[in-house]
Structure formats: C-alpha cells, structure tokens
Amino acid sequence: MLTSAQYDALNPHHHVWVHASAGTGKTFILIYRILRLLLEGARPERIIALTFTQHAGKEMTLRLHKLLEDIMRSSDTCKSVLTMCLGFTPNSDQIRNAQKLWSQILDTSLNIQTLHSFCQNFLQTFSLEAGIRGDFKILDESQCFNLWSQQQETVCSHTYCGSPELNTVLTRLATRYSMHHITLHLWSLWHRSKEVIYPTKHFKLCQVSPPNLFCPEIMEQLKKFLDSTQLKNLEYAWNHPKYQAFFFTQKGTPRKKLLPAKAPESLKRWIEQAQEDLKHTLRQQNYMDAWQDTEDFCYLFSEIYNQYHQYKVKLGFLDFSDLIYKTIKLLEDPHHMGWIYSQLDRKIHHLLIDEAQDTSPSQWKVLELLSEVWNGHPHKTLFVVGDPKQSIYGFQGADLEQFFRAKEVFKLSAEHHKIPFHTIHLTHSFRTYGHILNVINCIFQNDPSMDFKIHTPLPHQQEGLVELWPMLDSGLNKSSGTVLAELWVKRIRHWISQGIILQCTGRAVQAEDILILISKRCSLYEAFSKTLNLGGFFVRESSTITLKDTLLAQDILALIQWFLAPHDNWSLVQVLKSPFFRVNEEEIFSVFAYRSTALKTFWDCLSSLKKKPWSTYVEILWQWKKMFFESTPFQFVQWWVYTPWIQERYTSWPNAIQILDKILASLFEFCQEQGKGWMEWIELFSTDFFTFKQKTEKGIGLLTIHSAKGLQSPIVIIPDVSMEARSKDSFMYTQDGPWKLGVLQEDEDPWYKLYTEKQAQEARRILYVAMTRAQERLYCSSLKKSAPYLDIYKALSTLGVSVPWDLDHSVCESVLRYGA
Numbered sequence: 001m002l003t004s005a006q007y008d009a010l011n012p013h014h015h016v017w018v019h020a021s022a023g024t025g026k027t028f029i030l031i032y033r034i035l036r037l038l039l040e041g042a043r044p045e046r047i048i049a050l051t052f053t054q055h056a057g058k059e060m061t062l063r064l065h066k067l068l069e070d071i072m073r074s075s076d077t078c079k080s081v082l083t084m085c086l087g088f089t090p091n092s093d094q095i096r097n098a099q100k101l102w103s104q105i106l107d108t109s110l111n112i113q114t115l116h117s118f119c120q121n122f123l124q125t126f127s128l129e130a131g132i133r134g135d136f137k138i139l140d141e142s143q144c145f146n147l148w149s150q151q152q153e154t155v156c157s158h159t160y161c162g163s164p165e166l167n168t169v170l171t172r173l174a175t176r177y178s179m180h181h182i183t184l185h186l187w188s189l190w191h192r193s194k195e196v197i198y199p200t201k202h203f204k205l206c207q208v209s210p211p212n213l214f215c216p217e218i219m220e221q222l223k224k225f226l227d228s229t230q231l232k233n234l235e236y237a238w239n240h241p242k243y244q245a246f247f248f249t250q251k252g253t254p255r256k257k258l259l260p261a262k263a264p265e266s267l268k269r270w271i272e273q274a275q276e277d278l279k280h281t282l283r284q285q286n287y288m289d290a291w292q293d294t295e296d297f298c299y300l301f302s303e304i305y306n307q308y309h310q311y312k313v314k315l316g317f318l319d320f321s322d323l324i325y326k327t328i329k330l331l332e333d334p335h336h337m338g339w340i341y342s343q344l345d346r347k348i349h350h351l352l353i354d355e356a357q358d359t360s361p362s363q364w365k366v367l368e369l370l371s372e373v374w375n376g377h378p379h380k381t382l383f384v385v386g387d388p389k390q391s392i393y394g395f396q397g398a399d400l401e402q403f404f405r406a407k408e409v410f411k412l413s414a415e416h417h418k419i420p421f422h423t424i425h426l427t428h429s430f431r432t433y434g435h436i437l438n439v440i441n442c443i444f445q446n447d448p449s450m451d452f453k454i455h456t457p458l459p460h461q462q463e464g465l466v467e468l469w470p471m472l473d474s475g476l477n478k479s480s481g482t483v484l485a486e487l488w489v490k491r492i493r494h495w496i497s498q499g500i501i502l503q504c505t506g507r508a509v510q511a512e513d514i515l516i517l518i519s520k521r522c523s524l525y526e527a528f529s530k531t532l533n534l535g536g537f538f539v540r541e542s543s544t545i546t547l548k549d550t551l552l553a554q555d556i557l558a559l560i561q562w563f564l565a566p567h568d569n570w571s572l573v574q575v576l577k578s579p580f581f582r583v584n585e586e587e588i589f590s591v592f593a594y595r596s597t598a599l600k601t602f603w604d605c606l607s608s609l610k611k612k613p614w615s616t617y618v619e620i621l622w623q624w625k626k627m628f629f630e631s632t633p634f635q636f637v638q639w640w641v642y643t644p645w646i647q648e649r650y651t652s653w654p655n656a657i658q659i660l661d662k663i664l665a666s667l668f669e670f671c672q673e674q675g676k677g678w679m680e681w682i683e684l685f686s687t688d689f690f691t692f693k694q695k696t697e698k699g700i701g702l703l704t705i706h707s708a709k710g711l712q713s714p715i716v717i718i719p720d721v722s723m724e725a726r727s728k729d730s731f732m733y734t735q736d737g738p739w740k741l742g743v744l745q746e747d748e749d750p751w752y753k754l755y756t757e758k759q760a761q762e763a764r765r766i767l768y769v770a771m772t773r774a775q776e777r778l779y780c781s782s783l784k785k786s787a788p789y790l791d792i793y794k795a796l797s798t799l800g801v802s803v804p805w806d807l808d809h810s811v812c813e814s815v816l817r818y819g820a
C-alpha cells in the first residue's frame with residue numbers, strides 16, 4: 001500500500017519535488033514513478049534517472065528489473081502492483097501492456113546513472129562541439145591525486161623554471177608547513193577547483209592593517225616586577241614569541257590571576273590593558289597570516305594546476321570535475337546551443353533526480369541548464385527527491401542552500417509555463433519502529449536548521465527499543481575506545497547466545513542483523529575492527545585497499561622484477577617464499593649451499609638442482625619466463641592467471657579475484673597506449689594509483705556513517721554519538737574566495753562563524769543519518785559528554801526509564817532504556 005503522499009508523488013503529469021525523511025520510501029517511490037511513466041507510455045530510453053553513486057544506480061536498476069519481471073511472471077502480482085500505483089483496478093489491456101514492459105526494457109536500456117556518467121556520455125556524443133577527443137579517458141580520484149602529486153613534485157623541484165615569486169612563495173610555505181601538509185592543503189583546494197575557485201584566478205583578500213606591537217612600557221614594568229618577586233618561571237613573559245602563551249590560555253582566552261594578589265594594582269591594570277591590546281594585535285596578526293598563507297597556497301595551486309591541466313589534455317584525460325565543467329560550458333555555448341538542445345529535446349523526456357540534497361552548486365547548474373528541455377513542454381516531467389536532513393557531503397561541495405534555491409528556480413519556471421509543480425513531504429517511516437522515531441522527533445524537532453517534520457511510524461508497527469549507555473570511567477588504563485569495543489562485543493555475544501528474537505525478522509539475532517556506525521575511520525573504528533575479529537566475529541567492512549599493499553600484488557611484482565632483472569636474487573627468493581611455491585627459509589638456505597664460483601646467481605643455483613620439487617619449480621619458472629618475453633603485459637598476466645599451477649594456489653589469498661581483476665584491468669588500459677611496457681607499469685604500480693573496494697557480505701557490519709547512507713539494519717549501534725562533520729577542507733570558502741583555516745580562528749569573524757555553524761549543522765545531520773538506519777533497536781554510547789549525548793540523554797530521561805547496567809558489575813551507573 002502507498003501512503004497518500006507517496007501516491008501523489010507518482011502522478012506522471014506533474015513536476016514533483018519530494019522532501020522525504022529517512023526510511024519513507026525515497027528509492028521505493030523513484031522506482032514506482034519510473035513504472036508509472038512506463039505505464040503511461042514513456043519510452044524507457046527517454047527516462048533519465050540520476051543517482052548519487054554508481055552503486056545506487058545499479059541497485060535501482062536491479063530493483064526495477066525485479067519489479068517488472070514479477071509483473072511479467074504473474075498476472076495477480078501485476079494486478080495488485082497496478083492497482084496500488086494507478087489507484088484503481090486495471091483492465092485486461094492495461095495488465096497485458098504492463099506485462100510487456102519487461103521485454104521492452106530488455107531491448108532498450110534504461111538510463112539510470114550518475115550525473116557524472118550522464119555528462120561523460122553527453123561529452124562523448126558532442127565531443128566535436130566540446131573540442132575534446134571522443135576517446136577521452138576518465139581519471140578517478142586516486143589517479144587524479146597521483147597525477148597531481150607528480151606535478152606538485154615537478155613544480156617544487158629545483159629544476160623547475162618558475163618565476164622568482166614562486167621561489168619566494170615556496171620558501172615562505174616551507175618555513176610554515178611540512179611538505180605533507182602542503183600537499184594536503186593543495187589537494188583540498190583541488191577538490192573545490194571547479195566549484196568555488198577558478199585556478200587561473202588569483203584571489204586578493206581584503207587588506208588588513210599591520211599589527212600593533214605590544215606596548216614596551218608595560219613590558220618594562222612587568223620585567224621589573226618579576227625581577228623583584230623572583231618569579232623566575234615567568235621570565236619568558238618578555239620574550240616576544242611567548243606573549244601568547246603567557247597572557248592567554250591554549251584556547252586563546254585571557255589568563256586570569258596572572259599576578260599574585262600582592263602585586264600593585266597599577267600593574268594589574270597594566271596587565272589587563274596589555275591583554276586587551278595583545279588580543280587585538282594577535283587578531284590582526286592572524287588575519288595577516290591567513291591572508292599570506294591563502295595567497296601563497298593559491299599561487300602555488302595555480303602553478304601546479306596549469307601543469308596538471310596540460311598533462312591531462314596531452315594524454316586525453318578528463319577528471320570528474322571536468323565532466324561537469326565542460327558540460328556546463330557546452331550547454332551555455334551560443335554557437336552550439338541550438339543543435340545540442342534539439343538533440344536533447346528528443347532524448348530526454350523525463351528526468352528523475354535522487355539524493356538531491358547532496359548535489360553541488362556546479363551540478364545544480366548542469367541540471368538547471370538541462371531543464372531548458374522541459375520549459376513549456378506539457379508532457380515532459382521533472383522529479384526530484386531529497387532529504388535536506390541527510391545532506392552530509394559538504395566536503396564534496398554539497399550545498400543545502402542550493403537545494404532550496406534550485407527548488408524555487410524549477411518551481412518558478414514550471415509556474416511560468418503553467419505546468420503543475422507539487423511539493424510533497426514524506427514523513428511516514430516504513431523502516432523504523434515507533435520508539436526510535438519518538439526519540440528522533442524529540443532530538444531534532446526544535447532544530448531550526450533541520451527543516452524537520454514529525455516522523456510517524458506505520459500504524460501497527462511494533463515499538464522497538466532505544467538504549468543509552470552511561471559514560472565510561474575516564475580513569476581506565478586501556479584506551480577508552482578498546483574498552484568500549486570490548487563491552488559492545490560482550491553485549492553482542494550475549495544477544496546471540498541468548499537467542500533474543502527480533503520482531504522485524506521473526507527470528508533470533510544473527511551477526512548480520514547488527515550494524516556498528518562510526519563517524520569516520522579513526523582509532524575507535526580500528527578498536528572495533530580489532531576487537532570484533534579477536535572475538536571471533538566476521539566483520540563486514542567497506543574499505544579501500546591500495547593494490548600495492550596487498551601481498552598477492554607484491555608477490556606478482558617480485559616475479560615481474562625477477563623476469564626483468566634475473567640477477568635480482570631477492571625478488572626470486574620472494575617469489576619462491578610466496579604462496580606460488582611456499583618454500584621456507586631453511587630450504588632457501590639449502591639451495592644457497594650449492595653455490596659455487598661458477599653459479600653466480602640464485603637462479604643459477606636453482607637451475608643446477610636436478611631433484612624434485614626444485615626441478616619442477618625451475619620448469620614452471622622457465623615456462624612463465626618464456627611466455628613473459630613472448631607476449632604483451634596484458635596477455636602474459638591473462639595467461640598466467642589461468643595456468644593450473646596458479647589456479648590451484650591463488651584461491652587461498654584474501655581478495656585474490658579483485659586484485660587479479662584490478663591488475664588485468666590496469667594492464668589492459670596500459671597496453672592500449674603506444675610505447676608503454678612493464679617498466680612504466682611498475683612505476684605507476686609502486687604508487688597509490690590502483691585501489692579497489694574490499695567486499696565482504698558475512699558478519700557484523702562496521703561502517704562509517706557516510707558509507708551506510710541508504711542502508712538499514714534491525715540493530716544499530718552508535719558507539720560514539722559525538723559527531724564531527726567530515727571536512728577535508730583546509731580552507732573555508734567565502735564570497736571573496738578561499739581563506740586558509742587553522743590560522744584564522746576568530747569567533748568574531750563572520751565567515752568563520754558561518755563556517756563553524758555549517759560544520760555543526762552537518763554534524764547534526766550525520767547523527768540523524770546514523771540513528772535513522774535502525775529498524776528495531778538503537779543503541780548509543782559516547783566517549784565524551786558532547787551535545788548529542790546530552791540530547792539523547794534528555795530525550796530518554798523524559799521518555800524512558802533508568803535500568804541497572806546488566807553487563808559489567810564494576811560499572812555502578814545505570815542505562816537509560818526506552819522500550820522493552
């Protein structure tokens with residue numbers, strides 16, 4: 001059954017903008033909207049659905065295929081699905097037509113994709129108009145980073161012919177930052193290069209007045225007084241760089257009681273005045289530093305960016321932001337607009353946008369330009385679904401203000417063309433049980449930044465449970481993260497051993513029902529990963545692995561290095577010790593024992609052995625070596641992977657299939673390019689260039705909150721509710737351009753205030769996303785008495801009861817529990 005709001009959202013003749021709270025069926029409704037459009041006669045290839053990630057796109061395609069397949073297979077299912085989304089009982093023709101949809105979408109592919117993939121296809125179609133190579137390749141983020149690092153190294157090297165100003169900038173930055181930090185800050189600018197700053201533009205920040213130096217008379221008085229009182233530990237007071245530490249606390253607040261009570265009143269007043277002056281001076285100084293650092297970073301950034309850009313163009317690469325930026329340029333190009341829009345007009349009839357709250361300003365720009373295709377056309381529709389409360393990708397440029405602004409733009413345009421535009425709020429959660437929703441309502445309903453509507457559970461849904469643990473004793477000698485992880489593992493074991501029944505699944509708790517959510521990869525995350533593993537639990541993690549760090553890849557690299565340099569004894573030893581041959585140290589030494597002056601290398605020694613298994617190993621290695629020199633890199637690895645010797649052995653490696661796939665894919669790409677061989681591949685391979693996502697399906701879920709977006713689980717544990725926004729930014733972005741963070745931290749600065757407020761609001765939304773993943777049971781604890789902890793505490797003190805902590809009798813405090 002659909003709720004009435006869900007039903008309205010399916011109307012295929014209206015533009016619809018859906019604000020959907022978590023678990024209210026965003027994805028569900030998007031799939032049914034596509035079905036409704038297809039039932040209405042829309043051609044599948046003219047429906048474009050844009051998802052936030054490729055994974056979400058694949059998931060949605062699978063779900064839609066499944067729905068259409070179910071409809072095709074059973075007339076009863078078809079009838080009930082159609083009755084639900086049409087709002088009336090379908091006739092036999094309608095049922096027959098609906099059952100044909102399955103074969104129709106098999107013939108013509110559906111366009112469910114990310115905005116980046118859409119732009120990629122668009123630029124490939126109009127490559128001539130865009131002035132780019134039609135066979136351009138895409139650089140993913142890790143590839144961009146590697147390319148960027150190479151160019152940074154070039155620009156910062158002595159041999160680079162830069163301007164004298166570049167040398168001054170580099171010297172200045174090098175005295176203030178380590179190379180590692182310079183890289184991080186430049187990389188942070190790179191992320192925003194197309195959103196906020198345009199690399200060739202050099203920002204001028206407002207001029208600040210030079211700092212007032214500290215009043216010398218006061219220092220003289222102070223020195224005299226300190227001499228007379230012999231307070232030697234305060235001697236550094238007149239040492240200029242220590243002003244700050246002497247007069248201010250680490251947090252920057254003026255220190256109280258700087259002088260003993262017996263100090264003369266006049267000196268006390270001087271001190272107060274000095275603090276006041278110094279505060280002002282430091283503020284000015286901070287502005288100057290921030291200004292200088294920002295200028296320097298922007299200067300260096302543009303220099304590296306130019307190199308990076310030229311390299312990309314030369315090799316025919318585009319990065320993700322190029323896809324967006326070039327699409328905008330082309331859609332705005334007056335020479336080609338007419339032709340391009342006439343083509344798009346035929347191709348796009350219905351546009352659906354998922355997770356719209358995480359769209360960045362430049363992505364909105366693409367969508368707004370595309371919406372020209374609809375203007376004034378009564379049969380074309382726009383469907384946007386998003387939840388402002390779940391906007392947690394600020395670090396990728398997502399901007400919530402743009403979500404509301406874009407809505408107004410689309411609405412005005414629809415009204416102008418007299419096309420109905422409906423805003424729909426979905427608040428009925430199909431996922432989360434009532435008690436959890438009550439706590440969520442309590443915590444967020446009065447937050448003006450949340451655009452919050454009260455969440456309601458399904459009418460006959462169970463109540464569920466929310467539990468908040470007491471704060472841990474801070475005097476523990478183990479790390480508090482480890483202690484917390486051990487307590488949670490104990491608790492999980494208790495649930496599983498007691499066979500606690502879950503209402504939403506109707507069976508006893510299993511490891512797969514549990515999801516542990518941590519705000520970012522930090523020591524707490526590692527503590528949970530380790531403790532769960534030690535406790536014998538499989539852990540479902542989503543982690544990115546760098547290829548060169550895996551043992552299998554290292555062993556393959558050793559093999560290739562030995563082929564290329566047969567005198568390299570150590571590579572051969574590594575190959576023999578690897579799971580390809582499993583030779584142990586003693587056996588290796590026994591081979592070396594055969595060494596004579598005639599046998600120079602380890603390979604010579606090995607080849608001289610006539611006994612098994614050595615003779616077999618030599619034969620195999622000969623065969624591999626022969627093939628290595630007779631084929632291209634890709635052909636060799638493809639052949640080698642399927643040799644029976646390797647097939648029998650590699651399955652025992654963790655992630656073997658993904659690693660070999662990745663190596664093959666990279667070699668395939670490599671072999672496409674003229675003049676590239678093993679040496680170039682090894683060079684690239686030795687960097688962090690190749691990464692892959694580890695996939696595991698069994699066990700307890702341990703995820704960062706960002707990677708759990710869109711997921712749900714019967715039991716959710718949030719071990720540390722004190723959230724932080726996941727900011728990669730080293731700069732805050734103002735109307736005038738970027739400002740270096742870290743130097744400028746004045747609460748009075750309006751931009752800084754705005755920045756910190758935005759960070760705090762995003763942290764609230766991250767908490768919301770985490771809490772709304774739970775279906776039936778939500779468990780929270782915290783490592784510090786943060787504002788979110790107090791919010792949950794307050795909500796549960798009102799709604800729940802305090803019960804003794806049954807887990808560890810050494811802890812006297814009690815647990816707050818709401819629900820049975």
Ligand SMILES: Nc1ncnc2c1ncn2[C@@H]1O[C@H](COP(=O)(O)OP(=O)(O)OP(=O)(O)O)[C@@H](O)[C@H]1O
Pocket residue numbers: 001002003006020021022023024025026027028029387390430431709710711772
């Ligand atoms: N009308 C409905 N009838 C039955 N089940 C529904 C209905 N609408 C949604 N659901 C179910 O509710 C659950 C949550 O739906 P969905 O994942 O689409 O929510 P969502 O709004 O996308 O969540 P999130 O905001 O967390 O991404 C799913 O199991 C979905 O199948």
